[in-house]
Amino acid sequence: xxxxxxxNIGTARYLPENNPFRRIEARKxxxxxxxxxxxxGHVDSLVPDDLVTDAMVDRYLAIRPPLYRITPAxxxxxxxxxxxxxLGHTFSSIASSVVVIERMLNEARIQLxxxxxxxxxxxxxKGPMNDWAPNINALRQWNYIQPSLxxxxxxxxxIRCRYLHSGSIDKxxxxxxxxxxxxxxxxxxxxxxxxxxFRIGSTIECIDKSHPLFEVFYKPAxxxxxxxxxxx
Numbered sequence: 001x002x003x004x005x006x007x008n009i010g011t012a013r014y015l016p017e018n019n020p021f022r023r024i025e026a027r028k029x030x031x032x033x034x035x036x037x038x039x040x041g042h043v044d045s046l047v048p049d050d051l052v053t054d055a056m057v058d059r060y061l062a063i064r065p066p067l068y069r070i071t072p073a074x075x076x077x078x079x080x081x082x083x084x085x086x087l088g089h090t091f092s093s094i095a096s097s098v099v100v101i102e103r104m105l106n107e108a109r110i111q112l113x114x115x116x117x118x119x120x121x122x123x124x125x126k127g128p129m130n131d132w133a134p135n136i137n138a139l140r141q142w143n144y145i146q147p148s149l150x151x152x153x154x155x156x157x158x159i160r161c162r163y164l165h166s167g168s169i170d171k172x173x174x175x176x177x178x179x180x181x182x183x184x185x186x187x188x189x190x191x192x193x194x195x196x197x198f199r200i201g202s203t204i205e206c207i208d209k210s211h212p213l214f215e216v217f218y219k220p221a222x223x224x225x226x227x228x229x230x231x232x
Contacts, residue, residue: 011025012025012026012029012060012061013026013060013061013064022061023057023061026057026060026061027049027052027057028044029060030052030056030057030060030086031044031046031047031051031052033082033083033086033087034047034051034052034087035047055088056086056087056088059085059086059088059177060086062177062181063082063085063086063177063180063181063184064184064188065078065081065082065184066078066184066187066188066191066192066193067192068192068193068200068204069187069191069192069193070191070217070218070221070222071191071217071221074100074103074104074187074191077096077099077100077103078100078187080092080096081093081096081097081100081180081183081184084096085097085176085177085180090172090173090175090176091163091172091176093176093179093180094159094160094163094172094175094176094179094180095163096183097156097176097179097180097182097183098156098157098159098160098163098179098183100183100187101132101153101156101160101179101182101183101186102128102130102132102160103128104186104187104190104191105132105135105136105139105153105186106127106128106129106135107190108135108139108144108190109123109134109135109138109139110126110127110128111216111217112139112142112144112212112213112216113138114216115212115215115216116142116212120138120141122134123135123138132153132154132157132160133154133157136150136153136154136157137150144189144190144213145186145189149182149185149186149189152178152182152185153182153186155178156178156179156182159175159178159179160179163175190213190217191217193218197211197213197214204222206218
């Protein structure tokens with residue numbers, strides 16, 4: 001079984017906006033992003049306070065990475081998105097976000113298509129594609145993503161193409177926030193234990209174990225570790 005818990009989320013993102021400890025806790029979490037991987041020790045003493053700016057705190061509090069997730073293949077990209085976005089590395093956060101969206105859309109469409117009938121002739125048997133629209137439209141048709149998220153992903157695809165194919169770059173900070181938010185939203189829908197399929201408390205309970213999304217992504221990872229909703 002593999003369930004990844006984002007230990008760096010802390011409590012800051014879930015405290016009320018008027019709580020004075022919200023930004024204090026956020027600053028502590030952000031210090032971890034300044035540390036090279038593999039360096040031990042007490043982060044608060046190793047990273048000076050001046051290296052955490054108010055803008056970093058704002059960015060940290062603005063996003064919601066999946067708290068729980070499966071499919072460890074995505075973990076290096078998820079961690080890269082959060083780190084680069086919070087630290088203000090605009091282009092790196094855009095690049096990593098569109099990469100993870102493209103990979104997630106392809107993986108979801110390929111795996112979930114096996115459970116849908118009738119098959120979409122133009123997509124059946126096709127591997128990964130660079131064009132997001134066919135994947136987005138298929139997943140929307142099958143009710144795996146809501147229309148609002150589908151529309152947002154199509155807009156982010158335009159951003160991706162503009163940056164990749166020498167288009168105009170007018171508002172990189174705005175584009176970065178939009179891409180990062182879309183990336184975390186689509187990851188949550190498929191591998192982040194979405195609320196529509198799971199209840200998380202002292203145990204993880206699947207609401208519908210016959211759902212194709214559970215069959216494809218969660219059942220192989222969780223096996224018998226999920227709580228039985230019919231149990232007393």
